[in-house]
Amino acid sequence: MASSNKASGGSVGDEVITCPTLRSKLQARESPFLRGNYHGGGFTSDNDRVLLQSVYFADRHSAGNRSQDRLEALSVQMKKASFKNAAIDDATSDLLLSVPKYAIRAGARKRIYFDPKETRMAIVTAGAICPGQNDIIRAIVTKAFDYGVPEGHILGIRNGFRGFTNRTRRPMVLTHSMVKDCHLEGGTLLGTSNDPADIREIIKRLDLWKIDQLFVIGGTGGNAAAYAIQRECERCNVPTAVVGVPKSIDNDMLLFDKCFGFDTAVEGAQAALMAAKVEAASGYRGIGIVKLMGRRSGFIAVQASLASGVVDAVLIPEVPFRLEGEKGLLAYVEKIMARDGHAVICVAEAAAQDLMHGEGPRRLDAAGNPVLSDVGPWLKAKFKAHFQDADIKYIDPSCLIRSIPASSQDRIYCRMLGHGAVHAAFAGYTGVTVGLINTHYCYIPIPMVIQAPRTVDPHGELWARLRSAIGQPSFVDDEDEEFCPE
Amino acid sequence: MASSNKASGGSVGDEVITCPTLRSKLQARESPFLRGNYHGGGFTSDNDRVLLQSVYFADRHSAGNRSQDRLEALSVQMKKASFKNAAIDDATSDLLLSVPKYAIRAGARKRIYFDPKETRMAIVTAGAICPGQNDIIRAIVTKAFDYGVPEGHILGIRNGFRGFTNRTRRPMVLTHSMVKDCHLEGGTLLGTSNDPADIREIIKRLDLWKIDQLFVIGGTGGNAAAYAIQRECERCNVPTAVVGVPKSIDNDMLLFDKCFGFDTAVEGAQAALMAAKVEAASGYRGIGIVKLMGRRSGFIAVQASLASGVVDAVLIPEVPFRLEGEKGLLAYVEKIMARDGHAVICVAEAAAQDLMHGEGPRRLDAAGNPVLSDVGPWLKAKFKAHFQDADIKYIDPSCLIRSIPASSQDRIYCRMLGHGAVHAAFAGYTGVTVGLINTHYCYIPIPMVIQAPRTVDPHGELWARLRSAIGQPSFVDDEDEEFCPE
């Protein structure tokens, strides 16, 4: 009984998320791992598939039904996304509204489309720092050397896309000794920035420097730029493979099981919550408020609160709340204070934007991200006004969390993402990104993961787990009825 | 478009792993979460399903084909298992040889079969300590209180199954204040032991103490005992729900994505490898040897080595190796020493048993686990004899790793396992265990996960990733041909 026949019937092929390639423009050759260079575990077929959805709900009301359906979630979130990514044009976007069932499996292919000895690579890191960036750089470089790419052929672009054009920050040549221990330090050895990418200038440099493969480790903005670069390469007939590695410490990338660095960040965030607990419990009527990262979603806030076991209320952008009123947050914290003498509040940075600004459209920054007002001091002031005798401590640990080296699991994840990215490029894929789906590594076209942010579903399992674990009620009067079991 | 219709056709139901229940003997009632007690995220239907296999291989030779197929792996490993669990009798075992495609999803049910106000529970931890045990105890107790179980109704059995009968270690009553912060400490507040379970005596106590629900946090031995208790309960018509929570720091439980505490252990193991690297690199011809846990499998050794990036050779029980000869380990380490001046070796505790003892059958201990010879000192002596001028350091960090508190991700996992176990018992399931499959929580009949150990597939992706990452060759002359890509 070969398991491969499970994919029989061709039906799988029909429903797969296809990835763009450069193959028609390039010459195929054998992987060096086929003979000689040790590789390890055989090759992955282009036709291997990973199911996007591994759970089946028997009931429309089954817990997590809506949120756990990755495909539907994708469509739903795209439709309602208030800050749809401008880099994805409508044509592409429409295409994605009907999402196939399977993804292409990542891994080394038997046939590759670049001659490793001639291949020139560039790596760029963009956006805020995140645990694991150096691990990925290291994994890309060492895997490239495994393929046979010569030392001297791998450029590190410095400080994000700015490094393509900035004369004071010329690219650095990445060698084995430079990356050997780089994963032991936080941050990115290439430097980073949030500068927008000047696509035309970048194409010029890729051409000038003869870059065959460009790897972009970045967030939504970085991947959007990678996508734009790939489209422009296509338009200009520049045969550079562009591969993204999705970075989101907030874990707000669509489709993937999780983003690299997220586990590490949750560990750091959890420590901050414990500190807030100590402060609050030692104070007289102590209230600890911790602001955690989450520009569009509350994953860190939710998971760190779940892990810590010390949080009394969690505020995330996906779930509206009220401060005032009988069911409001302040009244709830009053009860907690009466019971325990102290309280700990965890707030994601994008929470309460509506309370601070009203419901109107938000201002976006250059990278298309919403400009956020600082919820931390605002919330502290509101608490200070309400609990006048309380000893309120406010903690913003974001910089401390971002800068730590990756945990072991993130380190392994990053290594696999880096390897997967190199395999993708050599296999001729372009405009793709790599990530874990149902515990398997997959390639996904970039637009699909960045068109809208992944968010905590207010009706989904994760939020329910948190509320159940800490006993948090709804802080609005008219809780969505679907939320209650029928 | 409800996603539930994806499970249409009834075909799902036909192929599901069924779980035994006590429902016919008990009276159903509404969950208290249906009204009043806050729960959170709706209920899970008994008919919700999780696919065991989410990857499809297009090619018989696709990387990881054999190992990634959970179902087939189960069959294969059962057939060839050299230390099949004696607690599983043949009838059951045969039944399991044909494994269905779906598992039952874990979660709160609308209908429960115990009246929370009358329910009495017992919790027991068995086997070696493991990060996260206290988290699970805490999760079970707090979720029980959420259901409405009265304080005073939850017994903690002390020091494993011994605590059912030992007069000097009477059960303790678990209260909210006892478990509130227990997750911050390592070990298990109940104490543990490897003592075999005296099934008849245990049944007597369950009956005497009127225990409705018994939770067993244990390894293969503990779950085998739980299974035996459940069978005996059935035979004696004692309506106690027996639910296991599978503990394996070695991560050698079948079917599940991972076992709780494993990530934490890998983090600790990785730190020991880094220490060995520092020792080796500082010594004159330094060789660091680290023995890591793994009584039947090499998962910790493989993952910690992958994460650390400092290991030169990994020895696990699943992959035979030779010390001597041109392709042997010693010759390979000679090359490493010539290149780097130092080397780091990571060995799982069950590796090299054949080299130490020959290929004959191994002796088993009372719990059915093989009695292992200590590979650490043996390997150190072999290296000392071969590299006479080398500075060899041997590290065994096992106790330090086992005793640390759980990481944040393990903490969350443990919480969900504990909640899932309580939901299972209230839903009338018995003889089941709970775990994560393709990122979803599921219930599985105990025999299915303990009948044989999960092992690192020498032809699978994990081992290939490691070999590829560290460049480790085969240390036997006649490497299995299938291993090489065709």
Added chain:
Amino acid sequence: MASSNKASGGSVGDEVITCPTLRSKLQARESPFLRGNYHGGGFTSDNDRVLLQSVYFADRHSAGNRSQDRLEALSVQMKKASFKNAAIDDATSDLLLSVPKYAIRAGARKRIYFDPKETRMAIVTAGAICPGQNDIIRAIVTKAFDYGVPEGHILGIRNGFRGFTNRTRRPMVLTHSMVKDCHLEGGTLLGTSNDPADIREIIKRLDLWKIDQLFVIGGTGGNAAAYAIQRECERCNVPTAVVGVPKSIDNDMLLFDKCFGFDTAVEGAQAALMAAKVEAASGYRGIGIVKLMGRRSGFIAVQASLASGVVDAVLIPEVPFRLEGEKGLLAYVEKIMARDGHAVICVAEAAAQDLMHGEGPRRLDAAGNPVLSDVGPWLKAKFKAHFQDADIKYIDPSCLIRSIPASSQDRIYCRMLGHGAVHAAFAGYTGVTVGLINTHYCYIPIPMVIQAPRTVDPHGELWARLRSAIGQPSFVDDEDEEFCPE
């Protein structure tokens, strides 16, 4: 040659810092450790002495001459102290201006002045939290039990001095099981507050609750209150021994080698500086600004910067600086940026108050501490205005640092402080505090350590070490000439 004869001639006695006692009002008896109760290492004589000054300068210009002379430093700092402690009245203060050469050695005495079996104690923690508070509570309680104080006789006053009068926070009875593991958690199990002490009300409660010995773990404010309580006890003829344990995470207590919790805080602060370095080095023209604790002195900023090795400039309240001008901070950081591409600035919270407010007298809070403007955001804004293209990150890790459990060395220190405090009280001392001087534990009258803060001497060794280590120039035009070696 017995060393004891070194103390011969009586001359030592003449120059010793004397400590007030209650002995004339109490009845002496033998220490229980003289027979039976195990104690350990013999007794300390009332006449044992510790030299306050162990260094002798051959030259007026010897490095650190002024600052290293504890006695002179005391006088100098008292005279020029801009925020002299109001609790110390002038009579006492004058007395202290001529400081003796020796301190009384701490330790168990053969003769004690309270019958342990009848002794009632109270412990209070006041001021901000600090690593080690629980260690000291634990040490006091366990040593009291060693003396033979009955369980039930030790009260924990809650939330600082407020706990003497607040009806909702009644004192708690401290038992062995309550303190057994309390040192593993940060903060203080008693709770704390900055509330001023109502001396009369406190005396009433001490009398009402029959407290024989009061232990105050607190900062300058807490010790000032302890001193006031002792004076009022004296006035009212209440024979309660009042013993302080000086708490200052900033390490700004006069005379002592260091304050408990300081080493732990430096470790935490150093981690924040490393995070700032990672952020700065990863950013495009990154500047990391870290604000560290130090309400009156810059010890944490200096030591953490020395330890980290990543800081480019350190700003402390003791050393004035200018932002603008050729020799100003901004110009210096420009040079660093040009050289390294990034910079890390460490600023103590009390630095730059003159730049923000001018040189006038500062406002004091209820506890007599100066009200500080927040230098962090101010400095960030100044840098933002000057380095417009820079990526500036600001970190305030104070809450995270304060709340961690103590390091091993702090743990040992705290244990000895707690034991020393109990020995002092039983020996009949009152109005004293305990600390380490030249590596020996001593008793010192409270006013002597709180009359003025200990500060980093701008001409002393510590500041010189830092400047030498990081190459920091003076940021004022007219550097004090004495600073330069002649």
Added chain:
Amino acid sequence: MASSNKASGGSVGDEVITCPTLRSKLQARESPFLRGNYHGGGFTSDNDRVLLQSVYFADRHSAGNRSQDRLEALSVQMKKASFKNAAIDDATSDLLLSVPKYAIRAGARKRIYFDPKETRMAIVTAGAICPGQNDIIRAIVTKAFDYGVPEGHILGIRNGFRGFTNRTRRPMVLTHSMVKDCHLEGGTLLGTSNDPADIREIIKRLDLWKIDQLFVIGGTGGNAAAYAIQRECERCNVPTAVVGVPKSIDNDMLLFDKCFGFDTAVEGAQAALMAAKVEAASGYRGIGIVKLMGRRSGFIAVQASLASGVVDAVLIPEVPFRLEGEKGLLAYVEKIMARDGHAVICVAEAAAQDLMHGEGPRRLDAAGNPVLSDVGPWLKAKFKAHFQDADIKYIDPSCLIRSIPASSQDRIYCRMLGHGAVHAAFAGYTGVTVGLINTHYCYIPIPMVIQAPRTVDPHGELWARLRSAIGQPSFVDDEDEEFCPE
């Protein structure tokens, strides 16, 4: 009142520990820090003094009397030392029996005796690894650059003294970039070894390579070699300044407040004790045995046990104990087991050698250190035999402790030691070592600190504190009477 006049009268000069210099053979010149090169805090006079003894005992029986007298301790320990260092010949040794009262203060001198621009340095690390070695290397190199030593003039000798002669391990040139971040990693970047020093060959290389200043970071053996090198240099008229930096993770160097790396080691050791506690408390009749470093003394065992608060009995080489008998260790642990159900034992590696081997003279290794039998497995076996039903866990964390990077306080200490060593060499001192005495940095002739090991005084304060803290009785029948207070 200038404190400098305290050193008046010349009396100090008469009683000072003098240090050998090369000044008569070299030409004095001004320190570059006198003009131009920034230094910081002025200069230290050759006549500045630090008192070795800062405590005065009023009573022969005062706690710690004997042990706290550094001078007398020195004499006493030398006389009774069973393993007196063979490298110190009798003439020198006799000289040291009468110890002066003052030490010379360390620090930069105004007059130096080497032209920095022409100075060539060599640095060697010898013996086992210890936290902080890289910090010291870094401090020496950076301070040398501060003096004006050119890049290229500083050699790192590899793998201890072996590196002077081994052709495969040529010296490395230490540059700024090599040492910049080296303190973030454990171990020593130079490598180390325990190989004996071939003095004549080393002198040849020093001459050949024109080394003006040799820095030896090593233990007793390394400093003995440094002393022998200095003597041979003197004999051969080679004007190389030889300066030691005393390394002893065991903290067994005479005179100094503490050795670098010790605090870090205690922290790591304490973590191992906590792990043993978790194992013991979780097991059924669990006993945790932790073996800690301490080849000649029990400082780590004592301090880590004091810090942890979880240890029931501590065994160190300085304090004999019996296993059997009514007052023996086993009987005591029986009582602990009866009371708590578990026990934790901490044993220093050199403890119980007499029980294992009888009282005869011990075998010495090449470096003059006693060859130790492994007390860990021996003790475990004894316990196993006695407590047959106990669950005994044995932990040896030494490698994990040695290899970690230094704590912040150790980092600062190492920096000062490295700076002090460079100042010593430029000031023309030779045959000296640097360390902290009564909180001040001092220079001491090498023989004085290595002639005998510093040990825990069984009648001293430290041991008394430990016994008092954990309530440990004597495990011999006839406890020394002096130990009991009269």
